[in-house]
Structure formats: C-alpha cells, structure tokens
Amino acid sequence: xxxxxxxxxxxxxxxxxxxxxxxxxxxxxxxxxxxxxxxxxxxxxxxxxxxxxxxxxxxxxxxxxxxxxxxxxxxxxxxxxxxxxxxxxxxxxxxxxxxxxxxxxxxxxxxxxxxxxxxxxxxxxxxxxxxxxxxxxxxxxxxxxxxxxxxxxxxxxxxxxxxxxxxxxxxxxxxxxxxxxxxxxxxxxxxxxxxxxxxxxxxxxxxxxxxxxxxxxxxxxx
Ligand code: CA
Numbered sequence: 001x002x003x004x005x006x007x008x009x010x011x012x013x014x015x016x017x018x019x020x021x022x023x024x025x026x027x028x029x030x031x032x033x034x035x036x037x038x039x040x041x042x043x044x045x046x047x048x049x050x051x052x053x054x055x056x057x058x059x060x061x062x063x064x065x066x067x068x069x070x071x072x073x074x075x076x077x078x079x080x081x082x083x084x085x086x087x088x089x090x091x092x093x094x095x096x097x098x099x100x101x102x103x104x105x106x107x108x109x110x111x112x113x114x115x116x117x118x119x120x121x122x123x124x125x126x127x128x129x130x131x132x133x134x135x136x137x138x139x140x141x142x143x144x145x146x147x148x149x150x151x152x153x154x155x156x157x158x159x160x161x162x163x164x165x166x167x168x169x170x171x172x173x174x175x176x177x178x179x180x181x182x183x184x185x186x187x188x189x190x191x192x193x194x195x196x197x198x199x200x201x202x203x204x205x206x207x208x209x210x211x212x213x214x215x216x217x218x219x220x221x222x
Pocket of ligand 1: 054
C-alpha cells in the first residue's frame with residue numbers, strides 16, 4: 001500500500017518512512033504544502049492514505065486538506081500535529097480529516113490508526129480480509145490458505161492487499177506499479193508479472209485473474 005507522508009521535520013519523517021516501511025507500506029515523503037498539493041493532484045499516484053502534518057512551510061496542512069476535499073477526493077487523511085487544543089482538532093476534522101494524532105505519538109498507535117482508516121475505507125468491520133478460504137491479516141502480515149500459513153514477500157503481500165481492497169476492479173500494470181513502488185524507485189518492465197507469478201505459485205493460479213490487454217483483478221475465492 002502506498003502512503004503519502006507530508007512532514008517537514010526531518011527526524012520524524014525519516015523515522016516514519018522506516019517504521020512504516022517495516023510494515024510493508026511504501027511511503028512517499030514530501031516536506032511542504034505545495035509539494036503535497038502536487039503529489040495529491042497526480043492522477044497516477046494512487047495513495048491509500050495521507051499522513052498530513054499541520055504546520056508546513058509555504059502552505060499549511062489545513063489548507064492542503066481543504067483543497068483536497070474541494071476536489072472531492074475521498075482519500076483518508078490522518079492529520080499529525082503539535083496543536084492539541086480542542087478547537088484545533090475540531091477545525092481539522094471539520095475540514096475533512098478522518099483522524100487526528102497529536103505529537104509526540106507512539107509509532108504503534110499511528111500504525112493502528114492507519115489500519116483502522118484503511119479498514120473503514122475498504123468497508124471492512126474486522127481487521128482480517130477474508131476471501132473464501134484465503135485469510136489475510138494486515139496486522140501480522142500473515143496469509144493463510146485453507147488454514148495453512150503461506151509466506152509472502154512484502155511486495156507479494158502488498159500486491160495481494162491492493163487487489164483484495166477492490167474486488168472486481170481491474171488494475172492496470174501502471175496502477176499496480178504506482179501502488180507498490182515510489183517515484184524514485186527504478187522498476188523493471190516485467191516486475192508486476194514476476195510478482196503475480198510468484199503469488200500464483202504460492203496461492204494457486206486462480207487467485208489472480210488476468211484480463212487480457214487491461215490488467216488484473218482478484219480471482220474467484222479459493
Ligand atoms: Ca511541521
């Protein structure tokens with residue numbers, strides 16, 4: 001899953017990129033308001049969620065958020081801020097933030113809130129994603145097929161997670177590359193096919209359906 005982090009504090013930014021990367025998220029990090037606005041306006045960049053600092057150089061986070069919602073974007077936004085007055089929190093939530101975390105915060109709490117927002121976005125009531133006999137646990141990063149644990153690499157897990165997040169929807173190669181990799185990563189032309197191949201080898205060929213010339217979607221429930 002690809003997240004956009006908007007944070008001007010270098011230490012916090014570096015620790016979040018590392019900490020969230022450990023959980024298999026790909027984090028694109030920008031450091032000011034205009035860069036955030038440009039990233040969010042990029043139709044190719046399919047962010048699953050935005051972590052948005054309030055106090056930013058040149059354009060503050062609240063203004064970035066208002067612009068985003070004015071364009072009718074539904075991407076979940078978690079605001080991160082040092083401002084903990086009740087009136088600030090209300091202003092952030094009223095402007096379209098989905099959640100609010102006051103600095104300093106524990107990484108574990110941020111991760112839990114991210115999982116909650118993603119779950120809500122995907123209209124799931126529980127943490128586990130169940131697709132027939134396939135059970136994906138985004139908390140533990142575990143996959144079980146017919147009760148047996150199957151080991152997936154972080155990229156394989158992300159690909160499965162992206163396809164399962166929108167059953168029935170066909171994802172093009174470009175969309176999957178965007179979801180799994182950041183702007184600065186060099187991608188080999190057949191990398192998505194390679195990942196799909198290994199996921200199918202581990203979970204059965206039918207788990208991912210190829211729609212010729214268009215892309216891929218999650219297959220019938222095993
Ligand atoms: Ca800041």
